[in-house]
Structures are given as C-alpha cells and as structure tokens.
Amino acid sequence: MEQDRPRPSSTPENLRVLVISGSAREGSLNARLAALAADAVRERGSTADLADVRELEVPGYDGDREHRDGLPAGALRLKERLETTDALVIASPEYNASVPGVLKNLIDWTSRIRPQPFHNRHTLLLSASPSMSGGNRGLWALRVPLEHLGAHVYPDMFSLAQAHQAFTAGGRLADATLAARFTDNLVNFLNLVEAAKHYPCVKKAWVEYLGERPDPAFDRTEETVEA
Template sequence: MENRPSPGLKVLVFSASLRRESLNGKLAALAARVAERAGASVDLASMHDFDVPLYDGDGEARDGIPPGARELQRRLLESDAFVISSPEYNASMPGTIKNLIDWTSRFRPQPFDGRHGMLLSASPSLVGGNRGLWALRVPLEHQGARIYPDMFSLSMAHKAFEGDELADPALHARFEKSLKAFLSLAEAAKHYPCIKREWVEFLGEPPGAAADRVDPAPD
C-alpha cells in the first residue's frame, strides 16, 4: 500500500516569480495538486501575497515590518512545510525572494526555523534553474529551515508541459515521487520527534544547539 501523508499535514506552496504566466507558477500549481492528491492540505500562494519594499533599516524603524512579510510569517506558522518554485536570474535567485526572506528574518522567533522545505525550479535552459536553487538554499537554511536534499529542476520547461501537466510520463513520475518523499519526511518530523532529531543530525546541526542567525541590521 502506498504511503500517503496524513490530511493533517499542511503545506504552503508558492512560486518566486511575479509573472502571471510563469513556468514556475505552473510548476508550483502542479506541486500543489500532487500534494493534495497525496492527502496533504495545501495553501497555494503567490508572491503578490507577500509584496514588500526593498529592505531598509530606517524604514523598519519607522514603519515596522511590512504587511507582505507578516502575511508570509502567518502562513508559514500555519504550515508544517513549504514548497517554493523559483526561477533562476543570472545564475542565482531572484532579488524579490531574497528581499522577502530578509524582511521575514526580522521576526522572532524565526518563522522558517525548523520547517521543512522543498525547492523546485522551471527554466527554458538546459540546467533548469538549478544554480538558482543552490543560491536560494543558503538564506533559508541559515534561518533554520530543513531544506530537502533532492531539489527538482525542470529543464526546457517551455516544452515540458502539456496543458497543466508534464507531458513526459517518466518525468511526471519522478516529480511525483520526489514530492511525495518530501511530504513523507515532513509528516514523520511532525509526528515522530525521534525522526526529526535524526534528520537534524543528518544535516549536521546538533539537536538543541544554539542557532547563530545573522539577519539584516542597520549598517
């Protein structure tokens, strides 16, 4: 019998692209459908839900943390895990998602801390946006997120979709398998503390170790 995440598992899914017809938006929507079919409860969001200005210490001191970052904090805290599908800009992550992470890092406690995340990308290029995902891992893991080792990069993405689904059955099966494995891990971490402890140790951070988090501060 296939292992299915329990309906109690809540997953936030969104694309790091702002474009309405973004390939990463299509991949995020596909991930949301796969997760729902696997039994998870999905919150499918948009970067427009998390609109923030450029990080400015003076602005934070004057106006506080903006509503877009507060909205991401709220939805992260209501979720057990998150999935981000991000494009690659100039071999790195988009500045918009990095800026959003920087604003969100100002909250105490850190809303990313201890949450499991999976990173996806879709790109017309042959590398599928993979270089951008390696860059995106850095600030998320620095904030304490447990980023799943197997990132999914969809190359030649402009030709990969047939409607809203992946045209290649083998590629779709690999995508579904990777996402379901991530959901199973997130569920195990939620319900079985011993599994969560072993996972943290696997990532190289001793359980209970004091976190050394550095975030934007007035310069």
C-alpha cells in the same frame, strides 16, 4: 507493553503545505510548477496553500524603514501562513545564476520577525526554466539563506529543463519519466515531513553564528529554545 505510535504512510495525510511561486511574472513557468506541486499535495490527502510573491509584496529591505515603520504587511502575511503549515515548497526561477531579488527580499524581511519563522521549517525547492539547466543554479543559491535561517532544506531538488515545452494543456508534465520523478520527489519529501511531525526531534538551542552572542551590534544571532 510498548504503546502504538502513529507511523508515516506512503501517502501522507493531514499535512499542511505552503506552496510559493517565486516569480512575479504573469503565467510564469514556475507558477505552473507550483500549481502542479499544490495539486500533487492535495491528491495525497494533504492541504496545500498556494501563493505567489505578488500576494506577499514587500519594499526593498531598509533597516531605517524597519525601525521607523515596523515590518511590512507582506512579511507578516508570510509569517502567518508559515505558522499554520507543516512544510514549505518554493518554485523559484533563476536570475543571473542566483535568487530572484523579489524572493530574496521577502525572505530577508520575514527573517526579521521573532521568533524567526523559517527555523526548523521543512522546505522543498523546485525550479522551471526554458534552459537545459532548469534553473538549478538558482536553487543552490536559494539554499544558502534558508539553511542559514535554520530551515531543513530537502536534499533532492527538482529542476525542470526546457519547461516551456514540458507542460500539457491541462498543466501536467508531458514526459512520463519526469512526471514520475516529480511525484516521487514530492511524496518522499512529504513522508519525511510526516515522520518529523509524529517523531519530533528535541533540540535545545540553535545559534546562527557559532561563537557569537546576541548583541545589537550583530543584530543577526538568534537563540531558540524548545520544550
């Protein structure tokens, strides 16, 4: 007889989710969106660890500095928080149609840790902007380094346009249609994470650059072996 196995539910429970605001600005729209995401995670019975890049501050990446001083505390703190969670949610602004330097720099430093902590990490990307595009171009740029590092970036990203007018005084989304889409997007993502947690896919190896072997000259290829 086939044994019963845990099944994903419509309200994922017992998941641990790290939610990061990619903006260092006080009272930023993306910090508000990150807080809303963390609240939604908790409302569905899971645990949210809410952070912003100011808590994870790192200097500009410098290979000589890394060899001399090692990894900065901010990167090590992010690694520790990633390792205690099942998924990552990032609410990031768009700077010049791309990724904010402070966030990209944090990713670059943290990617130097072995084993590399973004690999196989389920990730949802959010953005908020006063513009009509909602910061969406920045999310497309953010996908590139994360997917390169082996993160499973959720296909449906959420971008909040005209975000300066979108929130109520209580921090909720004023528009019911937008609020429903935001919630559905987050719940669908959490359902996927829950399914992946209970039904893990066995993957033998992963190499960032196909055809390249680990070599100090490259210093960018990693092989990961799982049981």
